[in-house]
Amino acid sequence: MQGTARRRAWSTALIITMALVLDVAMHAYPLRLLTLDFERFGGTAVPSSEAMRFPEGTExxxxxxxxxxxxxxxxxxxFTVRPPIGEARAAFEDTYLVEFGRVPGTFWDPHPISVSATEFGDDVWVVRGDYWRDTP
Structure with a gap:
């Protein structure tokens, strides 16, 4: 009898904990998106190197x-970068070494990033990324 009550108490605690975690997650994600929108509305938000998702091998x-x-x-x-060599180089060029390209958003940051690049010399490129430019 005591074992059943203990299991029921643990099950109830687990369900309550899961509900609280789900509730926090459901409120945290919209708050994250709202924060990103306020930064972008002011024009001061800039993409990080992680958001640019450069191919592996990019220095x-x-x-x-x-x-x-x-x-x-x-x-x-x-971003001053040295593109990767080999197969990843073609993917890099198709995405970044264009006059006007886009990197799609992610789940955590769904806004797309506008990208363009210019050659700096010695196989070094300067890639520009921003959130606000919609047209070339």
Whole structure:
């Protein structure tokens, strides 16, 4: 009898814990999206190197953020990279070494990133990524 009551108490505690975790998760994700929207509305949000999802083998040499001086023109990240060699090089070029491309968003950050790149020299490229540019 005492074993059944103990199991029932543990089961109830487990169900309550799972419900609390689910409730927090259901509130945390919309709050995360709302926070991202406020940053982007102000034009100050910039993508991180993780958000850019460079192919494996890409050597990240430098990251710099810049903003336009003209009010709400937006901010962007400049990634100085050395592209990978081999098969990953073609994927890198198709995505980043274009005049105007897009990196799709993720579950945690669903907004797409606008990308473009210019050659810096010695197989080094500067890739620009931003959230605010919608058209070339």
């Amino acid at each position: 990240l040499l430098r990251v710099r953020n810049a903003c336009t001086n003209a009010g709400n023109g937006g901010c962007w990240s400049l």
